[in-house]
Amino acid sequence: MTENDEDGRADPVGAADGGRDAPSRLGRVLLGIGLAAQATEDFRDMEDTIEYAESAGVPLPEVAAPFASGAMVAAGAGIALWRLPRVATGAAVTFLVGVTATMHDFWNADEDDKSGERLAFFGNLAMLGGALVFLREAYK
Numbered sequence: 001m002t003e004n005d006e007d008g009r010a011d012p013v014g015a016a017d018g019g020r021d022a023p024s025r026l027g028r029v030l031l032g033i034g035l036a037a038q039a040t041e042d043f044r045d046m047e048d049t050i051e052y053a054e055s056a057g058v059p060l061p062e063v064a065a066p067f068a069s070g071a072m073v074a075a076g077a078g079i080a081l082w083r084l085p086r087v088a089t090g091a092a093v094t095f096l097v098g099v100t101a102t103m104h105d106f107w108n109a110d111e112d113d114k115s116g117e118r119l120a121f122f123g124n125l126a127m128l129g130g131a132l133v134f135l136r137e138a139y140k
Contacts, residue, residue, distance in 0.1 A: 024137065025082075031130045032080025035092055056103050068095060079131070092131040097104035100124040117139035 043088040046066060053061035071091050078088025104119035104124060 027130065028134055029080045031127065031134065032076045032078070032088075034076070035079065035127060035131075036073045036076025037061045039076060042069040043073075043091055053103070058102075068099070071095060079134060087133070089131055089135035089138050093128065093135055096124050096128040096131060102130060 042065065046069075049069065050061045050065045052064045058064050072095055075088045075091040075095065078084050079092060100121060104117045106114050106119035106121050109117040
C-alpha cells in the first residue's frame with residue numbers, strides 16, 4: 001500500500017515523509033543516550049559530584065547533585081525513547097541552562113582548570129542546542 005507525498009510520488013505507507021524524519025529520530029536517540037550516559041557518570045562518583053557542586057556554591061549539594069543527575073538520566077531516556085517528550089526535553093533544557101554557566105564558568109576558572117571547564121561549557125552548550133530543537137519538536 002502506498003500514499004503520495006507532497007510531490008505526488010508514491011511512498012510506502014508510514015514513510016510519506018520520504019525518510020526525512022530519520023535524522024531527527026537518530027538525533028533524539030543520540031542526544032538522549034549522551035545525556036543519560038553523562039549523568040550516570042555522576043552517580044559513579046557521587047562524592048566528587050557533590051563536592052564539585054558545593055565548590056560552585058550550589059545550595060544543598062548533597063540533595064541537589066543526586067536529584068539533578070537522576071533527572072538527567074530520566075530526561076535522556078525520555079528523549080531517546082520519545083516518551084513524555086515535553087517533560088523530558090523541558091527537564092534537559094532547564095538543567096542545562098542552570099548548570100552550564102554556573103558549574104562550567106571557565107572565564108573564572110584557575111588556569112589549570114580553564115581548558116576542561118571551557119570544554120564542558122561548550123559541550124553543554126551543544127547539548128542545550130539539541131535539546132531546544134527537540135523541545136520545539138515536542139510541541140508540534
